[in-house]
Amino acid sequence: MSERPPYRIQGRTGEWEVVLGLEVHAQVASKAKLFSAAGTGFGAAPNDHVSLVDAGFPGMLPVINRFCVEQAVKTGLGLKAKINHRSIFDRKNYFYPDLPQGYQISQFKDPIVGEGELIVHHDDGTSFTVGIERLHLEQDAGKSIHDMDPNATYVDLNRSGVALMEIVSRPDMRSPDEAAAYVKTLRQLVRYMGTCDGDMEKGNLRADVNVSVRKPGAELGTRCEIKNVNSLRFIQQAIVYEAHRQIEVIEDGGKIVQETRLFDAGKGETRSMRSKEEAHDYRYFPDPDLLPLVLDPVWVKQIQATLPELPEQKLARMQSQYGLSAYDAAVLVGDVARADFFEEAAKGRDAKLVANWVLNDLSGKMGADGLEFEASPVSAADIGALVGLITDGTISGKIAREVFERMWAGEGAPAAIVEKHGLVQVTDTGALEAAIDEIMAANPDKVESAKEKPQAIGWFVGQVMKATGGKANPGAVNQILKAKLGL
Amino acid sequence: MSDLTKLTLKGAIDGLKAKSFSAVEVAKAHLDAIAAANPAINAYIQTTPDQALAMAKASDERIAKGEAGPLEGAAIGIKDLFCTKGVQSAAASNILRGFKPPYESTVTSQLWRDGAVMLGKLNMDEFAMGSSNESSAFGPVVNPWRAKDSSQNLTPGGSSGGSAAAVAADLCLAATATDTGGSIRQPAAFTGTVGIKPTYGRCSRFGIVAFASSLDQAGPIGKTVEDTALMLRSMSGHDPKDSTSLPVEVPDFAAFVGKSVKGLKIGVPGDYRIEGMPEEIARLWDQGIEWLKAAGCEIKSIRLPHTKYALPAYYIIAPAEASSNLARYDGMRFGLREEGGNLTEVYENTRAKGFGPEVKRRILIGTYVLSAGYYDAYYLKALKVRRRIADDFEAAFKEVDAILTPTAPSAAFPLGQRNDDPIAMYLNDVFTVTTNLAGLPGLSLPAGTSQTGLPLGLQLIGKPLDEGTLFSLAGAMEQAAGVSAKPAKWW
Structure with a gap:
C-alpha cells in the first residue's frame, strides 16, 4: 500500500x-x-x-x-x-x-x-x-x-x-x-x-x-x-x-x-x-x-465461533473470490447489505458485471431515492438474471439499461420484461443480413467510403440498430458488415 | 380470651390454625396495644389498620379453607426501610416523608405470600444510620425497658429500634429489621429480644432503601429463637432482582431449634475482650460459655487478630457506599424538593433540609474517603482490612462451628447521652460490625440482665449459610438462660 x-x-x-x-x-x-x-x-x-x-x-x-x-x-x-x-x-x-x-x-x-x-x-x-x-x-x-x-x-x-x-x-x-x-x-x-x-x-x-x-x-x-x-x-x-x-x-x-x-x-x-x-x-x-x-x-x-465475517476478511475474499478491484471491493464491503446483495446477485453470474450493475446503476438509483439496500425495490435475483440475459446474448448492454428502468419501475422480472416488450436481441443472421443489404443498397456512397475508412463502419452499425429498434446483436452486426464490406 | 399480644409468633400461628382465635382478633388486639403505647414508645411511624384488618380477614378465610400459609394471620411490624406498596416508606427521613412506593420489597412480599399481616411501619434511625434511634426524623423510639427504680427514658438501640421496641412491648408478634453494622443485634440486645442478621445474600435487598449495599442485610427480630427462625424462613430466598442474592435453598430454620448441640466446637475470641469492657458484660459472656459447656459443647479459645481494625474500616466503607447510595435523593423525582435560584441551590436546599445531621456526617465522610487523593489511603485500605477480617473468620471456622461474643459493650443507655459524641456512639457496633464486613450470620439473644435490671445480649456468629447451627445453639442457650422477663409496663 x-x-x-x-x-x-x-x-x-x-x-x-x-x-x-x-x-x-x-x-x-x-x-x-x-x-x-x-x-x-x-x-x-x-x-x-x-x-x-x-x-x-x-x-x-x-x-x-x-x-x-x-x-x-x-x-x-x-x-x-x-x-x-x-x-x-x-x-x-x-x-x-x-x-x-x-x-x-x-x-x-x-x-x-x-x-x-x-x-x-x-x-x-x-x-x-x-x-x-x-x-x-x-x-x-x-x-x-x-x-x-x-x-x-x-x-x-x-x-x-x-x-x-x-x-x-x-x-x-x-x-x-x-x-x-x-x-x-x-x-x-x-x-x-x-x-x-x-x-x-x-x-x-x-x-x-x-x-x-x-x-x-x-x-x-x-x-x-x-x-x-x-x-x-x-x-x-x-x-x-x-x-x-x-x-x-x-x-x-x-x-x-x-x-x-x-x-x-x-x-x-x-x-x-x-x-x-x-x-x-x-x-x-x-x-x-x-x-x-x-x-x-x-x-x-x-x-x-459464531462471529460473522468481518469487513477485513470480506474485503480480501471479495477480491480473491470475485476478482474485483480493491476499490470496488471496498465500496461493496462499506455496506453489509450492499455486499450481501451483490453476493446474492453474483451467484452463477459474471461477478464483475454484477458488481458494475450494483455499484453504478442500482446504487445510483438507490442514492437518488435515499433508499437502503435492505429495502431495494429490485431484488438481487433479478439483477443476477439481468446480467445473465446480457452474458447469454439475449439482450445487449444498451437494452439492459431499458430493462433495468422497467425493473425499477416495478414491471417485474427481467425475462418477462424482455418478452413483453419484444426486446430480445436479433441474432438471426438472415434477418440481419436482409436489414444490412437494404441499408447498403440505399447508401452506396457510404459503402464506398467505409471500404476506404473502416472506422466508418460505425455508421452502419447505428443504422442497423435503428432499423431493429436496438435489438440487433452488435457483435453479429459487426461480423456481417465486415464480411459484406470486405474488411 | 387472654391478651393475644402476649403470644409468641409460634403460639399465635398455632392458635390461629386451631381456630382458637381469629387473625382479625389478633390484628385488632395489636392495633389497640399500639394505639395505647405508641405515644410513649414511638415504635411505629404509622399504623396501617385498614390494611391490617383486610389482610387479617383474608387470612381467616384461607385458614377456614385449610389454605393457611406458614405465617398465616401473624400480625407483624415492618421497618420503615422496607418499601411497601402504597404505604409511606420514608426510611425515617424527611427527604422521603410522604413517599409511597408503587412497589413492594421482595422480603415483605414473601411475608405477605406466607400469610403475615402488616400492622404498620416501624421507626428507625434515619436511613438506618445510628445506634440509638435518635436520628429518626419521626422522633426517637423509647425503650420499653427502664432501669430499676428509674423513670429515665432509655434508647432501644438502633437502627432497628422501632422493631426491637415493638417486639419487646408486645406491639407486634415479630418484626422485620435490617442490619448494616449491628442494627438488628444491638437493639435486640437492648430490648431483651432475639434478632438475627443472616448471611449476606440470604435475603433479597430489592425494595429495601439502601444504606451500604455490601453490608446491608434484612433479618427478623422476635420474641423467641423459634419465632425468628420462622420469620427468617419466609424472608429468605434467592431473588433474580438482586444480583447479590444467593441462589441457595432455604432450610426449615425452625427445625434446628431444639436440636442437640452436643459436640459442637464453640470459639471464644480473646480479641473481643476489649479494654474497658464492663464487668457485667464479661460475666455474661462467661455465663454463656458455661451454658454451652453444660449443653455438651467444646469451648475453644480463638484469635481474630484484625478485630481492632474492624470499626474504623466499617466507618469508611459504610459511609462511602452511603454517600453514593443517597445521591438519588436530589429533589428531582420523588420526596422532598426545596426550590432554589439554580440547580445547585435546589440540590443544596433539598439535601440540607431533607437529611438529618448524622446522615449528613456520613455523606461527608463517605465523599471524603472516595475523593481523588484519599481513595487509596482510606477506602482501598479499608477494603484490605475487610479482606483480613474475613480471612480471620475463615481460619477460625476451620477449628470451630460457631463463635460466642457479647452483642454490645453495654446495656441500653439513656436517650441523649451519646448524641454529642459520634465516636462513643459508633463504639456500640464494636462486636457486631465484623460479621457484616465478613458477610457472616450473627444472632443476638437475651442472656441476662445488668445490675440495673436491663437486658443484655450474647451474640453467636456462624459460618456462611449456617444459620441452622446458630438457631440450635441459641435454642439451647435460651432454654438454659430461662429469660422470660418482659419490661414492666409503664406506658
Missing part, C-alpha cells in the same frame, strides 16, 4: 503534527437496557421507556443484561482484543437531573475488553492500524431539554440506563482524515457484527476526540478533549479548528491547558467546558450492587 503524505499544519514557527485519540460511544444494539428490562426503541414519547431502576427509585437494584455483555464481547473479538474474563462495574458519581441514581454505572479499572487493534482503510485503498486501549460497558444518561420552556429544564429518561460501549483508541491518528476513517471503519465493524446500528444522526455512535499538537517527532503535547461529536464531518471540522487554536496558543507563547471542550457545529469552533482544575471528582468505586462480571471461557469461545 502506498504511503500517504503526512498531514502537517503550517504555523509561524514551522510545521506542526496533530496527534489524535478517540473515545467512541457506541450504543449496544439491544432491546433492553444494560441493567433493566425497559425498552430502548428510538422515537418513543418522553419517559416512555423508563423502569423504576432507570429512574433511581429507592431500593431498586441493577441486574446485568446478559445480551449486552455478549454484544460487548463480540465487539471485542472483532477488535482482536483481549477479553477480560473478570471485569468490574464501578460507580462514577456526579449530580445532574438526567442522572437519576446520582452515579453512572461504568467500568473504570477493570474493563470487559482490553487491548486490541483496528486496521483502518481509506477510500483510496491505503490503510493504517489504530491500537485499541480498551472497551468497556456503561450506562447512558437521560437527556436534559433546555429549550422547551424559558424557565424550566425538562428531563427525558428514555436513554437513562441504555447500554453503551466506550471504545478507547490509542493516540494513533495523525490527521482529521485518519480520525474520520477510523470512526467509519469502526462503525462498519459494529454494524457488521450487529452490536451497534452505528446511527450517528440518532447519537447511537458518537465520539470524544482528544487533540494535541507537537512539532513532528517531538514529545506528545497537552491534549484537550472535545466531547460528543456526532458526525464524521464535525469530527474533522472540530479537529482542524482545535489544532489551529492550540498552535496559535503555543506560538503566542502560551500553554495548552488540559480541558474538556465542546464543539459548536453552528460556529464551527470548540469552546471550553471545564478545565482540569474544575473537573469533577467522580469518586469511582466498585458498585456494591453488582458482583464482578465473570465470563465463562467456553461461552466466549462460542461467541467467537
